[in-house]
Amino acid sequence: MLDKRLIVVTGKGGVGKSTVAAALGMVAARRGKRTIVCEVAQQERMSRFFDRQGVGYHETEIAPNLFAFSIDPQRALEEYLLQQIKVKPVYDLKFKNRVFTYFAAATPGLRELVTIGKVWELAQLDRKVKRGAKYDVVIVDAPATGQGIGILKTPKTFDDIARVSPIKRQAETIYRFVTDPKLTSVCAVAWPEEMLVNETLDLQRNLKRVLGLKLDQVFMNGIYPDLFDDREANLLREMLERDGDANGTDPIRRGALKAAASEHRRATSHREQLTRLEEGLRKDVVELPFVFRPQLDMGAVELLADQMEGQL
Numbered sequence: 001m002l003d004k005r006l007i008v009v010t011g012k013g014g015v016g017k018s019t020v021a022a023a024l025g026m027v028a029a030r031r032g033k034r035t036i037v038c039e040v041a042q043q044e045r046m047s048r049f050f051d052r053q054g055v056g057y058h059e060t061e062i063a064p065n066l067f068a069f070s071i072d073p074q075r076a077l078e079e080y081l082l083q084q085i086k087v088k089p090v091y092d093l094k095f096k097n098r099v100f101t102y103f104a105a106a107t108p109g110l111r112e113l114v115t116i117g118k119v120w121e122l123a124q125l126d127r128k129v130k131r132g133a134k135y136d137v138v139i140v141d142a143p144a145t146g147q148g149i150g151i152l153k154t155p156k157t158f159d160d161i162a163r164v165s166p167i168k169r170q171a172e173t174i175y176r177f178v179t180d181p182k183l184t185s186v187c188a189v190a191w192p193e194e195m196l197v198n199e200t201l202d203l204q205r206n207l208k209r210v211l212g213l214k215l216d217q218v219f220m221n222g223i224y225p226d227l228f229d230d231r232e233a234n235l236l237r238e239m240l241e242r243d244g245d246a247n248g249t250d251p252i253r254r255g256a257l258k259a260a261a262s263e264h265r266r267a268t269s270h271r272e273q274l275t276r277l278e279e280g281l282r283k284d285v286v287e288l289p290f291v292f293r294p295q296l297d298m299g300a301v302e303l304l305a306d307q308m309e310g311q312l
Helices: 017-030 045-049 075-083 089-093 100-107 110-122 144-159 165-179 196-209 230-244 251-281 296-311
Strands: 008-013 036-040 059-065 066-070 136-140 184-190 216-221 286-287
Touching: 008 017, 008 144, 008 165, 008 196, 017 036, 017 045, 017 066, 017 136, 017 184, 017 286, 017 296, 036 110, 045 059, 045 066, 045 089, 045 296, 075 110, 089 184, 100 184, 110 144, 110 216, 136 184, 144 165, 196 216, 196 251, 216 251, 230 251, 286 296
Parallel strands: 008 136, 008 184, 036 066, 036 136, 184 216, 216 286
Antiparallel strands: 059 066
8 A cells, every 4th residue: 555656534523534534644654765755735734743843835855755735726726827837927927816816616526526636746756846856655644535526526527517628638638647556546534433433344445346446545533452361350240249349439449440440341342343344344354442642642543653663
């Protein structure tokens, strides 16, 4: 997967998609690949993970061999149009006015098109941006599941409705790139809950139906550790039952037993959902642990990257 030019990471909101994208970027960088993690809609999560100022619309190194970039659709549109016009005074005259601003805002899908267009540009070995650095792999922290497919489909939509024009040709080129399994990989981040597993299985079906692609990799994030085997779990339940019948039970002891039993039930449920996901996908899933920290930071990203290393 890390030999592809573009890796798109998607999944339901709240499952740790951005953290997984950052960890995946770190794994690629550790393997000697010049890597850039690209965020859409100016999210700026990477800068917080790596304790940096907001990177903005700049290709900023956040760790050795690892860069971050936050796409501002307006800046991406201006950059594209300036590449077409080539003469800045003419560009300013034509496009830096209120009428064009209203037109651009009212054009359905234009923000998505210039966003995926910028992602495509970052992934090119012969980049359109002057003095643009070359990257071995571009990792996209894509929008949530449905929007993630939508943004990849946007070039096809413009290609279908546009007449012969530079935008139509560009849309065709981008669409061929993002749907070429030799160049592009789509990954999903799941969470060990029934509804979220169902959404990941739906994503695989919709990705195949809409774009003709498959999920190259799925990450099951937030898995609780197996701290107790079945024998120990039965012993915990027996101790809780005995304590419930006894007078003067130590509340701290009983609280600890309840917490341990609850932990075991949750870990067991997580394993069941992991098995269901692997059976539904018919492939192995990369397992990532729940990170017990008040805030996800560089240390958390490194921990997840360590867990990924042996599974990718």
